[in-house]
Amino acid sequence: MKFETNDEGHLTIGGCDALTLAAQFGTPAYVYDVAQIRGQMRAFAQVFEQHHVQYAVSYASKAFATVAMYQVAAQEHAHVDVVSGGELYTAQAAQFPMANVSFHGNNKSEAELKQALAAGVGTIIIDNFHELTLLAALLKQTPQRVQDVMLRVTPGISAHTHAYDQTGQTDSKFGFDVDSGQAKAAATQVLANPQLHLLGIHAHIGSQIFEVAGFVAATKRLLAILTDWHETLAFTPSVLNLGGGFGIQYTDQDDPLPAERFITAILETISAADLPFAVPAVWIEPGRAIVGAAGYQLYTVGSRKDVPGLAPFVAVDGGMGDNIRPALYQAKYEAVAAKDPAAPATETVRLVGKYCESGDILIDQAPPPHLTAGAVIAVLATGAYGYSMASNYNRNPRPAVVFAENGQAKLVVRRESFSDLIQNDLSYL
Known part of the structure; x- marks a missing residue:
């Protein structure tokens, strides 16, 4: 899979450092390379015009x-x-x-x-x-x-x-x-x-x-x-x-x-x-x-479960609530460590979410470098049907959406708050 890096070797999206994006906007987050969106639209148009x-x-x-x-x-x-x-x-x-x-x-x-x-x-x-x-x-x-x-x-x-x-x-x-x-x-x-x-x-x-x-x-x-x-x-x-x-x-x-x-x-x-x-x-x-290839999902690694003879479970702070496609379609994705996306794989893990479902598995066989709590990981090519199908399952707020272009990042959908989750709830008492 193709991706871009900066002089520090960090993953970049739309010219922005993915680690900086995670720190600025929090995780989980959807981030879009806007220039890539524009480029694909123009590529289609060019064929017709030719x-x-x-x-x-x-x-x-x-x-x-x-x-x-x-x-x-x-x-x-x-x-x-x-x-x-x-x-x-x-x-x-x-x-x-x-x-x-x-x-x-x-x-x-x-x-x-x-x-x-x-x-x-x-x-x-x-x-x-x-x-x-x-x-x-x-x-x-x-x-x-x-x-x-x-x-x-x-x-x-x-x-x-x-x-x-x-x-x-x-x-x-x-x-x-x-x-x-x-x-x-x-x-x-x-x-x-x-x-x-x-x-x-x-x-x-x-x-x-x-x-x-x-x-x-x-x-x-x-x-x-x-x-x-x-x-x-x-x-x-x-x-x-x-x-x-x-x-x-x-x-x-x-x-x-x-x-x-x-x-x-x-x-x-x-x-x-x-x-x-x-x-x-x-x-x-x-x-x-x-939009598919132009989108990335940034997560932060949390818990890890190691069982002898089995692939470890590495959990992130999102999951099927912000990307239902792996559970719904058995969709396959790849992920990289934002700090060093070109780092060689050291193990094969199951990248899982935080939702209360055994099927909340984002990537069944992910080969990243060794991941520890706090690491930022990017799942690639998530621009289509991630945000569109996102839910509040387990009463988790939906993530923020960020547009990145020419080295500038802008929040275009704010992260939901807990108060957003109950804004339509009515008291029974």
Whole structure:
């Protein structure tokens, strides 16, 4: 795994010494290298521009959503997609341009759709017939309003990834099924409604994908669908949204392609197709690929349990409450000592958390140098789904979030206090 160090040999994040960050902001803490986030957004954009294709890089908020993250996305002229009223509210608080927001979700409530319409969300991605009916009814209340929409479809293509991360197969809770005719029936309904402007279709085949084959197959399938709709429904698409799911490196065992390679494969597939309409704008929705590798979690080592014949347990001051992925997905990570990340391994330990669960194991086989109480350790590539999935399990406050860029660090989410934990509790007495 790649990391950077300073003249003292300490781990640096965004040009900041990790030990200094731990001392200044406390642990556990999430720290992001903002320049790395910007660089990945720009790398995606560059591929599209080199191919002279209209595009949108729409950051998938579910990976990591804070006011500061939306502000960075706006600075980089990215779009964002949101999947809840809470994510939308956060984007609004960041003054993110609503025209560049897409609203996803398989069960958007009436309140959320009203919120989206009132906010002026650019695109609503319709997931099912219930939502289609609900949105149409809400739009009738403002007869002059026309809303841009896309239809999410399940193209019947499964990605080679964890079962929980597959979303493009027919047996999925997301989207209109293609093979049964649901997707075409939905398109017919949308095209018949003058208050709905159909931009195109969307599909998302999964997450943490390492092969281009699934994206190539999905692109061909979606182009075939659009060609059929063009011929039978007189529909000309302006957008083809291929979703996200581009894999990143979590450990030395992962060998992902550069995320931009997926875009090249998609664009080459479109270019080779004999389309009866002009090439539509291509939208993608990377989340993990933008923030995953840019994020670090800093912990302080506490207790240690040594049992003869077994790998030692080394506990840190966080765990499954701030990174549930190892327990939920059996996700793998690597960790380094912040003081000397290049130090050779002297033992193999089980890096565990402080939560009251035997499954609270962050790394099952971590090979750091010998760790003693007070040492600061950094878990790498934790920028996606750590903070987003964080909880107050065992009534532990959620950690702070720090943005580091050009040697400057800024607190962007304060650490929760104990009083924060009970702010919504009501007395029974």
